Every structure is written in structure tokens, then in C-alpha cells.
Amino acid sequence: MGNAGRKIVLAASTSESSEYLRSTWRQMLLATLPAQYARWFRTDWSTEVEVEPDGQARYVPQGLRVIEAKLLERFRPEEIAVCYPDQLPLFVGPETRAVGIHAHNPLGITFATDVYAYFYGRHVEPINAAEFRRLILHPVLRQHKPHLKLIVGGPGAWQIEKKGLQDEWLVDTIVDGEAEDVVLELFEKAVRGEPLPRKVECKSPPLESIPPLRGxxxxxxxxxxxxxxxxxxxxxxxxxxxxxxxxxxxxxxxxxxxxxxxxxxxxxxxxxxxxxxxxxxxxxxxxxxxxxxxxxxxxxxxxxxxxxxxxxxxxxxxxxxxxxxxxxxxxxxxxxxxxxxxxxxxxxxxxxxxxxxxxxxxxxxxxxxxxxxxxxxxxxxxxxxxxxxxxxxxxxxxxxxxxxxxxxxxxxxxxxxxxxxxxxxxxxxxxxxxxxxxxxxxxxxxxxxxxxxxxxxxxxxxxxxxxxxxxxxxxxxxxxxxxxxxxxxxxxxxxxxxxxxxxxxxxxxxxxxxxRGKLYLDFSNGHNARYRVPDQVPIPEAPFRPEIPDTEKLVSLE
Ligand code: B12
Ligand code: SF4
Known part of the structure; x- marks a missing residue:
């Protein structure tokens, strides 16, 4: 392939891809621990990922694999690469037309995230925010930007718009929601060099649109x-x-x-x-x-x-x-x-x-x-x-x-x-x-x-x-x-x-x-416990019907 690059490159940050010790809660920590003090917390493993012999990523978040599988319905495998930031220079080149980036929690501003980083000061950011920045601002993306489109999707893509970073980060399109039904058209347009919408809002796809995983x-x-x-x-x-x-x-x-x-x-x-x-x-x-x-x-x-x-x-x-x-x-x-x-x-x-x-x-x-x-x-x-x-x-x-x-x-x-x-x-x-x-x-x-x-x-x-x-x-x-x-x-x-x-x-x-007297709960002489484990919880004979916004789109209660 040389340095010509692949037509489409898909990437995810290392901290959102790492599966260190197969432990999900450890990865969740990366959304909260402050990047600045990462060495204190000995979180070098946060960027520990495995690379295939050809430089592609061995594993990336499932959402990105779904996008890969969808694109493989229209493009040949040799036209697509899936990788981590460090390997971008192997796949992004003069022939590259679209780079799709997965964002789980790119700025660390969803729940249970920046809360903990804040303990170290107002301007401290969590590890996964720093890692995402390393991905999105990779010099090779800037170098080839004139001929490629940058598309960001995933559950946390909204954070980029919310923080007003779309232009600074040169992101052409933010894809909000489940992308199965929009992704082919979007990437085809990008490959043809046509202008893309700044934002695409997706609807839940039918089951048949969800492709089997390929990686x-x-x-x-x-x-x-x-x-x-x-x-x-x-x-x-x-x-x-x-x-x-x-x-x-x-x-x-x-x-x-x-x-x-x-x-x-x-x-x-x-x-x-x-x-x-x-x-x-x-x-x-x-x-x-x-x-x-x-x-x-x-x-x-x-x-x-x-x-x-x-x-x-x-x-x-x-x-x-x-x-x-x-x-x-x-x-x-x-x-x-x-x-x-x-x-x-x-x-x-x-x-x-x-x-x-x-x-x-x-x-x-x-x-x-x-x-x-x-x-x-x-x-x-x-x-x-x-x-x-x-x-x-x-x-x-x-x-x-x-x-x-x-x-x-x-x-x-x-x-x-x-x-x-x-x-x-x-x-x-x-x-x-x-x-x-x-x-x-x-x-x-x-x-x-x-x-x-x-x-x-x-x-x-x-x-x-x-x-x-x-x-x-x-x-x-x-x-x-x-x-x-x-x-x-x-x-x-x-x-x-x-x-x-x-x-x-x-x-x-x-x-x-x-x-004692300084806090509401008194652990010493037995707080006046309001609750205890019940022997059983009776199921109401006529369960109430919760008000759910759009019942048509949701699982039926009837
Ligand atoms: C598995 C999972 C995890 C796992 C593994 C994550 C991983 N890195 O692989 C663990 C437990 C580690 C985890 C951790 C966290 N998670 Co999580 N996680 C999930 C979960 C349950 C499933 C993700 C998944 O595989 N979904 C299935 C795929 C197909 O859906 P998808 O990823 O959304 O992908 C679709 C679209 O987003 C889009 N898309 C995805 N990528 C791309 C890329 C491009 C280019 C395009 C165009 C489109 C696109 O198309 C896909 C197909 O429709 C979701 C909830 C959910 N059901 O989605 C929460 C969820 C994504 N997580 C969430 C959160 C908050 C976190 C944490 C921040 C939790 C925390 N406070 O610690 C951390 C962050 C981790 C980190 N390193 O930063 C939130 C995100 C909220 C938000 N909107 O910002 C969710 C939605 C849970 C919720 N109920 O709110 N998570
Ligand atoms: S709507 Fe469903 S997924 Fe969301 S918090 Fe409630 S029970 Fe959990």
C-alpha cells in the first residue's frame, strides 16, 4: 500500500479501545482520572492496545466495527483500514478521502467523568479526553486535510459540538445517533469529494440494517x-x-x-x-x-x-x-x-x-x-x-x-x-x-x-x-x-x-x-434506619403505565 493511504480510515483512541485485564471498570476509570497526573496513578496501561502485523487495530469499540461492517457492504477491504492514532501515518495518505472517528466520551463531559478530574483543579482533563485530542489533532490528519473529510460519530460525538470544537478540530460532519442507515451515503459523498452536512441526526435503524461484525x-x-x-x-x-x-x-x-x-x-x-x-x-x-x-x-x-x-x-x-x-x-x-x-x-x-x-x-x-x-x-x-x-x-x-x-x-x-x-x-x-x-x-x-x-x-x-x-x-x-x-x-x-x-x-x-452531630448518618450508635430489606415486594395488581415519550419507537408495554 505504501504511503498512498487507504481510501477510508477508521480510528478510535487508545484509551477507549484498551481492554487491559479484560476489566471494564478499569477503562471507566480512564474517563475520570486526570491526564496530568496519570503517572501517579500508574495508568500507563491506558494506552496499551494490540496492533496487527499490518498496523491495523486488533480491537476497537464495537460501534466502529459496525461502521466498518457497513462500509464493507460497498467498499473493498483493501480500501478500508481500522487503526489507533499511532498507526494513522501508515494508512492516511494522498489517496485517503474519508477518516471516520469513534467518540465514546471524547471530552469527558458526560456523567461520572470530569467530576473526578476536577478534584485536582478546574482545568484538569480526564485521560480519555487527552487521548482523544491526541487522535483528532494528529499531524497526519492536518497534513492531508485538504483532500479528506473528517467524520466523527459515536455516543459521545455530541460533546464536540457542545464545546464548540467542531471547526477548531476541522471536523466536517458530526454524526449523532445510530448510523447504520446514513453511513454509506455519507462516506460515498466524502469519497467523491462532495460537501458534507455539518451534522447528521440519525433514526433508529430496523434490525435488518445492523450488519454482522467483521472484526x-x-x-x-x-x-x-x-x-x-x-x-x-x-x-x-x-x-x-x-x-x-x-x-x-x-x-x-x-x-x-x-x-x-x-x-x-x-x-x-x-x-x-x-x-x-x-x-x-x-x-x-x-x-x-x-x-x-x-x-x-x-x-x-x-x-x-x-x-x-x-x-x-x-x-x-x-x-x-x-x-x-x-x-x-x-x-x-x-x-x-x-x-x-x-x-x-x-x-x-x-x-x-x-x-x-x-x-x-x-x-x-x-x-x-x-x-x-x-x-x-x-x-x-x-x-x-x-x-x-x-x-x-x-x-x-x-x-x-x-x-x-x-x-x-x-x-x-x-x-x-x-x-x-x-x-x-x-x-x-x-x-x-x-x-x-x-x-x-x-x-x-x-x-x-x-x-x-x-x-x-x-x-x-x-x-x-x-x-x-x-x-x-x-x-x-x-x-x-x-x-x-x-x-x-x-x-x-x-x-x-x-x-x-x-x-x-x-x-x-x-x-x-x-x-457525631456533624453528619446526617451516624455510623456509631445506629442511625435510625429508615429502610430494611423487605421479605418480599408485592407486584401491584394494576401496574401504573409510565409516561413514555414516544411509545411507537419503544418496546411495547401492552
Ligand atoms: C459497552 C459500553 C462501555 C464499555 C466498553 C466501551 C468501549 N470502549 O468499547 C465500558 C464499560 C468500558 C464503557 C465505559 C464508559 N462508558 Co460506555 N457504554 C457501553 C454501551 C453499553 C455499549 C456500547 C456499544 O457497543 N453499543 C453498540 C454500538 C453499536 O453502538 P454505538 O457505539 O453507539 O455505535 C453506533 C453509533 O454511535 C454510531 N457510531 C459509532 N461509532 C461511529 C463512528 C463513526 C465514524 C460514525 C459515522 C458513527 C459511529 O454508529 C453505531 C451504529 O449505530 C453504551 C450504551 C449503548 N447501548 O450504546 C454505553 C455508553 C456509550 N457509555 C457511556 C458512558 C458515559 C461511558 C463512560 C464515560 C462511563 C463512565 N462514567 O465511566 C465510560 C467511558 C470509557 C472511556 N474509556 O472513556 C454512555 C455515553 C453517554 C453519552 N451520550 O455521552 C452510554 C451511552 C451509556 C448510557 N446509558 O448513557 N462503556
Ligand atoms: S431509559 Fe433505560 S437505559 Fe436509560 S437509564 Fe432508564 S432504564 Fe437505563
Whole structure:
């Protein structure tokens, strides 16, 4: 090929492609750790990726593989290359007409991301933002820009427009949403050198438009469902048309992953329990079991990983977790608290988002369906008990600062958090971010600098739990405890004021007698617990019908 370059080059940043230790949560850290101090955190692995002998990427995020597969319907394989930033000079040359870039979270401004980088100062950016910049500003793209079009797509592409960087970064087109039905026309135009629209808004494609994968995706990611239908107002995928991918297609995609060297498969979904579900979100246990067993049976598959799920289906039909035992047997994760003979546990990302019944009713009541909003705390507690009993230790997100959150709402979240103090889980507090294309897009985002003392207490109580549950050595706890006063007096107080002081002390394991009266939760003499795990959560006889924005596009509730 020499230096003539390929007609079409597709690229993703290394930090969004890396599958270090097959650990999804480690990659999530890259969205939060500050680039400037990356060496302190020993995150050299953030850019650890594997390159094929011809210089192409061994694995990239699944969304980019879908684009590659789509383009291969019209272009020859020799006309397309998929690579990481460092290999761009091998493929971008005088013949290149289009460069397509995947953006998962390019500026780190979605939820749970810049929050943590901000702890080191206002202008510190997360690692994946720095890595994306390294990709989009690569000198070879600038050198050949006069004859090529730069097209950016992916779930985080909106961030470039939001930050007004489209022109500075010379991006011709931002593709917003699922691109199957627009990508061929767009790239063909680019190849012909025709002008492109600045922005393309996509509609959910029919199932037939989603092509089988042709290459390996990061973590061996393979979609099993797309879309959701529960309609949470802060969520950008709430409006994606809901569909289950047919089992044969899933298995075909799994086989492609293995052929390209993957031994782990990540089953990608917005909600695991939507897979082949029945009417009214009824869980289809036999279909899920068949899916897991068939994927695990593909020769070469050693590990199974999962992305997202919701609590309500687990409480409606707890047998689903017991029936999916294979998910634990084939998990890559281990923890001393697991009762599995090999100490394995399975992970599922679950959005709890709030303990306030009022906020739950206002913004996300479909998440708890068929339970009523006032049953949400019980659903969370019961769901967690069922999960933990079967060695599923979920990673849960919780949103601080939803629009209109009052001190009473925060107290309700703290009460629910307190009731979960002995759970086996990880809880990630995030700040509300008004995502584009959501019903809350015009609401103000929450800011770390404005957190109340109750919100700080919530934030650091979460991290105290995580530290206690995941700390592998007493030395680590000791280091954190020592670091707390240093951080507070040298940086924290200056950046965020005194509201964080006592919550931070709880995080640092200061004695409870010092904190009594200063914080809402009292860990020493038994906080007056508002919630306990219920024996059962009754399913309402006449479940309410959540208001969902555009029912036609979504999974049917009837
Ligand atoms: C798997 C996954 C992960 C995995 C693996 C990610 C990876 N690097 O491969 C893990 C767990 C590591 C992860 C991490 C994070 N994730 Co994530 N992740 C997902 C998930 C569940 C599936 C992604 C996927 O494969 N989808 C299927 C493919 C086909 O869809 P797609 O990627 O959107 O691709 C389509 C279009 O975007 C477009 N497209 C994609 N690429 C390109 C390129 C071009 C050139 C074009 C034209 C079009 C195009 O066409 C594709 C086909 O329709 C999605 C939710 C979802 N269901 O999409 C969240 C999601 C993308 N993640 C999200 C977030 C917030 C994160 C984190 C920032 C979380 C955090 N706070 O720590 C981190 C960031 C990681 C990092 N390094 O920066 C958000 C993005 C929100 C937003 N709109 O900004 C989502 C939407 C989840 C959500 N419910 O909100 N994630
Ligand atoms: S349950 Fe809510 S937050 Fe989760 S994917 Fe569905 S709409 Fe989004």
C-alpha cells in the first residue's frame, strides 16, 4: 500500500479501545482520572492496545466495527483500514478521502467523568479526553486535510459540538445517533469529494440494517439488545428503538470475536432483562439461559462479561439470577467476599440513581415498572439481596443534583445508602449532566463546586463503602486515611470550601465520635434506619403505565 493511504480510515483512541485485564471498570476509570497526573496513578496501561502485523487495530469499540461492517457492504477491504492514532501515518495518505472517528466520551463531559478530574483543579482533563485530542489533532490528519473529510460519530460525538470544537478540530460532519442507515451515503459523498452536512441526526435503524461484525471489538463486545423503553428523562438511549438481536446473529458475532483472538465476550445491552422479553417487560428466563449457554459453548470463549441491567425484573422473577449461574462460573472477576468455589463474581452496571421517591416518580418511574415509585427503595434492597446471594456484585450509579433536588431528597438517598451498607457492590456517585437529546437537556447540570454538605456526605459515604469493600490491603486504607487531611488542607478546602470537610473525614475513617452531630448518618450508635430489606415486594395488581415519550419507537408495554 505504501504511503498512498487507504481510501477510508477508521480510528478510535487508545484509551477507549484498551481492554487491559479484560476489566471494564478499569477503562471507566480512564474517563475520570486526570491526564496530568496519570503517572501517579500508574495508568500507563491506558494506552496499551494490540496492533496487527499490518498496523491495523486488533480491537476497537464495537460501534466502529459496525461502521466498518457497513462500509464493507460497498467498499473493498483493501480500501478500508481500522487503526489507533499511532498507526494513522501508515494508512492516511494522498489517496485517503474519508477518516471516520469513534467518540465514546471524547471530552469527558458526560456523567461520572470530569467530576473526578476536577478534584485536582478546574482545568484538569480526564485521560480519555487527552487521548482523544491526541487522535483528532494528529499531524497526519492536518497534513492531508485538504483532500479528506473528517467524520466523527459515536455516543459521545455530541460533546464536540457542545464545546464548540467542531471547526477548531476541522471536523466536517458530526454524526449523532445510530448510523447504520446514513453511513454509506455519507462516506460515498466524502469519497467523491462532495460537501458534507455539518451534522447528521440519525433514526433508529430496523434490525435488518445492523450488519454482522467483521472484526474484533474491545472486550469482545457483542450487542444482544439495542434500545431500552423505560424512558428515564436523563438518559440518551431511552429513545433508541428497542430490539433483541436474533440468537444466530449474536453467535455469528461471537465467533468472529474468537476468530480474531478474543477469549472473553461482553454481552452488550441497555438492560440484560430486555432480551427477548415478553409483554410488559416480562423477563424471558429460558431465552436468557439459552443465550448464555450458547455463547459460553462457542469454542474459544473462556469468559463472559455483562454491561447493564435493571433491578425491577430481578425482584419480579428472582429465579432469573439463579438460572444464570453460568455468568458467575465464567466471570473474569474475583473477590474474597464471593461464596463461589473460585471466588468469582459477576458484575452488572445498574442505575439506582436516587433514593428519593419524589425524584424517582418525576424523572424515571419506568425504571421500576411494574412496581410503583414508592416501592423503589424496597425494589433496590430486595434486588441487591438477590444479586448478592448469587454472587452478582453490581456496579451501581447514583445521580447527585437531579434538577430540583432538595435536602430532603438527599436525606432519602442517604437513608437508602445506609440500608445498603453491608451489600457487596460498588456505588459510583455521579453528578447530573443534561445530555443532548434527552428530556432534561435544557436543565442546568450539577457542579461539584455547588454541592451541599449533605450531597458531599452522600458522595464520600459511597467511596467509603467502596474503599472498605474493594481494599485489598490495610496499607491502602492507611494511605487513604493519611492522604485525607493533606488533600483537604492543601487543595480540597481551597477548591470546594468547608462543606466537604466532615464527609471527607468519614471517607478517611476518622473515628465516628469526632463526626457525631456533624453528619446526617451516624455510623456509631445506629442511625435510625429508615429502610430494611423487605421479605418480599408485592407486584401491584394494576401496574401504573409510565409516561413514555414516544411509545411507537419503544418496546411495547401492552
Ligand atoms: C459497552 C459500553 C462501555 C464499555 C466498553 C466501551 C468501549 N470502549 O468499547 C465500558 C464499560 C468500558 C464503557 C465505559 C464508559 N462508558 Co460506555 N457504554 C457501553 C454501551 C453499553 C455499549 C456500547 C456499544 O457497543 N453499543 C453498540 C454500538 C453499536 O453502538 P454505538 O457505539 O453507539 O455505535 C453506533 C453509533 O454511535 C454510531 N457510531 C459509532 N461509532 C461511529 C463512528 C463513526 C465514524 C460514525 C459515522 C458513527 C459511529 O454508529 C453505531 C451504529 O449505530 C453504551 C450504551 C449503548 N447501548 O450504546 C454505553 C455508553 C456509550 N457509555 C457511556 C458512558 C458515559 C461511558 C463512560 C464515560 C462511563 C463512565 N462514567 O465511566 C465510560 C467511558 C470509557 C472511556 N474509556 O472513556 C454512555 C455515553 C453517554 C453519552 N451520550 O455521552 C452510554 C451511552 C451509556 C448510557 N446509558 O448513557 N462503556
Ligand atoms: S432504564 Fe432508564 S437509564 Fe437505563 S437505559 Fe433505560 S431509559 Fe436509560
Amino acid at each position: 474484533r471489538s474491545t472486550y469482545g463486545a457483542v450487542e444482544i439488545t439495542r434500545g431500552c423503553g423505560r424512558g428515564c428523562q436523563f438518559c440518551s438511549v431511552a429513545l433508541r428503538g428497542g430490539k433483541s438481536i436474533p440468537l444466530e446473529r449474536i453467535l455469528e458475532n461471537v465467533r468472529v470475536q474468537v476468530e480474531h483472538g478474543a477469549d472473553a465476550i461482553l454481552l452488550v445491552t441497555e438492560d440484560l432483562f430486555l432480551y427477548e422479553m415478553g409483554p410488559k417487560f416480562r423477563v424471558n428466563v429460558p431465552a436468557l439461559k439459552r443465550l448464555f449457554e450458547s455463547v459460553a459453548a462457542v469454542p474459544g470463549v473462556k469468559y463472559l462479561g455483562l454491561t447493564h441491567g435493571t433491578m425491577a425484573p430481578i425482584v419480579v422473577d428472582p429465579t432469573v439470577i439463579a438460572e444464570l449461574q453460568i455468568a458467575v462460573d465464567r466471570s473474569v472477576h474475583t473477590h474474597a467476599a464471593s461464596t463461589h468455589p473460585e471466588k468469582r463474581y459477576q458484575n452488572l452496571f445498574i442505575g439506582i440513581e436516587t433514593g428519593s421517591v419524589r425524584l424517582f416518580r418525576q424523572y424515571m418511574k419506568g425504571k421500576g415498572y411494574p412496581f410503583r415509585p414508592e416501592q423503589w427503595p424496597d425494589v433496590v434492597l430486595k434486588g441487591m439481596e438477590i444479586l448478592n446471594r448469587h454472587n452478582w456484585f453490581p456496579f451501581c450509579t447514583w445521580i447527585i443534583g437531579l434538577p430540583g433536588e432538595t435536602p430532603d431528597d438527599t436525606k432519602q438517598s442517604l437513608d437508602l445508602l445506609f440500608a445498603l451498607r453491608n451489600a457487596k457492590w460498588c456505588v459510583v456517585p455521579t453528578l447530573f449532566v443534561p445530555l443532548e437529546d434527552t428530556r432534561l437537556e435544557r436543565k442546568p447540570g450539577a457542579r461539584l463546586y455547588d454541592l451541599t454538605d449533605l450531597q458531599w456526605e452522600f458522595f464520600f459515604t459511597c467511596w467509603r463503602y467502596n474503599l472498605d469493600f474493594f481494599r485489598r490491603s490495610p496499607k491502602m486504607q492507611w494511605l487513604f486515611s493519611m492522604g485525607v487531611p493533606f488533600y483537604y488542607y492543601f487543595l480540597g478546602r481551597r477548591l470546594f470550601g468547608p462543606a466537604m470537610k466532615y464527609p471527607l473525614m468519614r471517607f478517611g475513617h476518622f473515628p465516628e465520635w469526632l463526626l
